[in-house]
Amino acid sequence: MNSIKETQQEIVEEFALFDEWMDKYEHIIELGKDLPLIDKNYKTDENLIKGCQSKVWLHAELKASKIIFTADSDAIITKGIVGLVIRVFSNHTPQEIIDADLFFIDQIGLQEHLSPTRSNGLLSMLKQIRMYAIAFSTKADA
């Protein structure tokens, strides 16, 4: 099982193959198409992170001390990036997530998607992932 850091490095290497934004987007779109959809039961308003541009649904559950994230978006590029974020953070302990340093989005040149003006729900999703980790870590302590 890769650490959060290792998975990010892996993604950075994967994207190093593309020097054209077009290829990069094509790859993200493919990832978006491949991302297993979130279980319909979890596509609720409670799990909805509403951006101005697109919507993101994020569900989290604790299994054997690790958080399993599933997610979806109504926009395919957002969905592809959401998929990458899930790949990085899912199946890790709350503490690992709290301690993690997020660098891959910057390194693969997608930082513009995190800008608040994009308002696509991604930034809120990252905050939400951290909130889940904090919430689950107090639960694990108890």
Add this chain to the structure above:
Amino acid sequence: MNFINSDKIRKDFPILQRQVNGKPLIYFDNGATSQKPQQVIDVINRYYQHENSNIHRGIHTLSQEATNAYEKARTTVLQFINAKHNHEVIFTSGTTGSINLVASSFGKKHIHAGDEIIISTMEHHSNIVPWQMLCEEKKAILKVIPINDKGELLIDEFKKLLSPKTKLVAVTHVSNTLGTINPVKEIIKLAKTAGAFVLIDGAQAVPHTKVNVQELDCDFYAFSAHKMFGPTGVGILYGKEAILNELPPYQGGGDMIKTVTFEKTTYNELPHKFEAGTPNIVGGLGLAAAIDYMNNIGIANIEAYEHELLSYATEKIKKIEGVRIIGEAANKASVLSFLVDGTHPSDIGMIIDKLGIAIRTGHHCTEPLMNRFDIPGTARASFAFYNTKEEIDTFILALERALKMLL
């Protein structure tokens, strides 16, 4: 017939020479804000370099000059919309500022519990929320004119909504999302017959078509400079003299007073009663320069040319499989909102941005309208007179390329 020399005009807009993401910029987001010609930029620069001074409050030469220039700008606006008196032209911060002024001052004087305000389904949030807030405060009732699937107001339904309880009708002249040009003259006439006041949101109309407030006979008309080639942060509220005179002031401060004592303040006359504090002086001058620029080209020419661009783009985009145009009113300004089956508008917007093309995607601050069509948003291309058919060709190619990736 085409009276627009777009090669010459484009040279007036420095930003149109720049590149975005390595491609020549194609700016199709004019509905959000328009670009500024050098003539407007020069006026702004010159003001700060040579003329800067506060107005209405100095005996020195600079202040006199600035005051004269600002009041001359007011006259330019008066002529632009054919108001009757200079003091019917109030400088505000923009359309939103103008509408909030009316909601506050008109609301205080004229709206009481049980009164009704009528808006329409296609209003921008800034012509919805101020009325909602007012209705909540005064226990008044907000009514909404429905539209048909083409995006046209249902005038017969509007007639049914009108009653002696109707105090105000506030509708947009041109829809920023659909492009629909509403029959405001008819709407105003009907409202007047019912004894209601009328505010027209002209934010999307003034960049495109000749507006004559006396002929329309509206009580209020609101618009923003930045959507008509002028600077941001300044706009106009036109109001009929007799009505404005009766309203209480909006904000308190300098310029809006006659005398102040701690016991009692008397208010200044129009238009100053509604212009508290140091205004956006350079904004007013920039707006006047933008009006001069538009007049030079000729507003009828602008309207005809933009109509040609819209027809050209509509025809071309319709040939793409799966495209659905949102807003197919018989009478439309240069706004092309669309969706493509199986794609999300934001995906299209992001990809064509990488090709140097700026469009807007989302709900365009008209969420109730999106709900009416049961869609999350649209992709919107909105054209100005400096856009060209060649740019539309490039846009269509970019759109096809995006769809190939997305589908």
